[in-house]
Amino acid sequence: MADEHNMRRVTAIKNGTVIDHIPSGQALKVLELLSLSGDTSVPVSLVMNVPSKKMGSKDIIKVEDRELTQSELDRLALVAPDSSIAIIRAYSVAEKLNVNLGDEVRNVVRCTFSNCITQNPREPLAHRLRVTKTDPLTLRCHYCQRPQDLDELIHNLL
């Protein structure tokens, strides 16, 4: 019944997107990844550190009047790969989506290595990190092949 209780922490939304099962404490990073942290036109509700049967404790984000696309959601792979997403229409769940990690994280973050070719902002290149392992998530730059430190990487959002 944890979900019903959490539901009540924030009001139901009419239309929009719910991102559930975000690891506790990561909601702000998720907003940043979705470029919602500086956007003052979209109503967003946050619930952080609430009990969850599945994960002990979790964060939830509700974005009103905006249906996030699969490719926007795939950006969450770095911080919330196991989150579950619901598209809400007329107060009920119209679609359920998941984050696709795939085998590459493309144009989400810049490689952390200071002498990588990707550091030249003038080169018209795609920022590509290869997923070499999923659990724990392990990424290597497509270009310089350096393994990436996830904590450092999160500061390199594009």
Added chain:
Amino acid sequence: MKGLITMDDLTNEDIHSILADAERLLPIARGEAYLPLLQGKILGNLFFEPSTRTRMSFETAMKRLGGDVVNLGDVKTSSVVKGETLFDTIQMVDGYTDIIAMRHPRQGAARYAQDAARVPILNGGDGAGHHPTQTMLDLFTIQQSHGTLEGLTVILAGDLRYGRTVHSLSHALVRFGCRLIFASPELLRMPAEIVEDLREHGADVTETEDLLGNINQADVVYMTRIQKERFADEDEYAKVAGAYKLHARDLDNAKSEMVILHPLPRVDEIHPSVDSTRHARYFEQAFNGVVARMALLCRLLNIEVPTEIAGGDA
């Protein structure tokens, strides 16, 4: 395989067959026979960083096989200085040539160039990253000396931290089941992630600061240059670097078939007294850069190297 960016682009089988091609091309590299396999082909030499050996040996390889070469020229006077992106430079040279050899100060540059190019790219060094054509000539020299690449004990000595040649070479040697001994000052150790990577691939790797005490075990000693700039001051350098210098008298207990390699240029890490010992192999190694690159150029241009080469008695 489109280009050669890292040694991962080659299987062990590819390596064996390219080394066999190189062996057959020896008389041509020596100028004893002429075989214009690459007639009508143009190599673009794109060296964004200074290079003597790599650039010249590519050029020699191409010309010995009847091909032609165009050069980027001095980076300081070319379009690069006007701020042209690597992408644009590659677009241009891609249209002028059939294959490109490149060196660039930034790591990953060769992969990026290959993504953007229609023609094959041969990575001649990208920052501290990879230098696979050097690895191929190193492997050729080792195989020439020992008749095999399998199961040898190889000491890599000196600057293992910044030296890209030792990184590519270590990975390759591990694929052939070699035992590796890394002998370096603490400050210049092989990067931990590389050691980890090698061990994950089942490698038998030892790290030590003692070069001379391990020489008796080695089939190959691969020396590298320690640069003064890596150290806080001259005294520190002098104190540390001395232990990674070879003199002929240090080789008394070496196995008789042990060979010493060095990617050159050397400064004083190999004393001239070593040159006349049976172990010195670094000048042959430099010459082998030509055959190894001839074989790679043929492979990437899909030109078959004939099984019988006239005048050839390799």
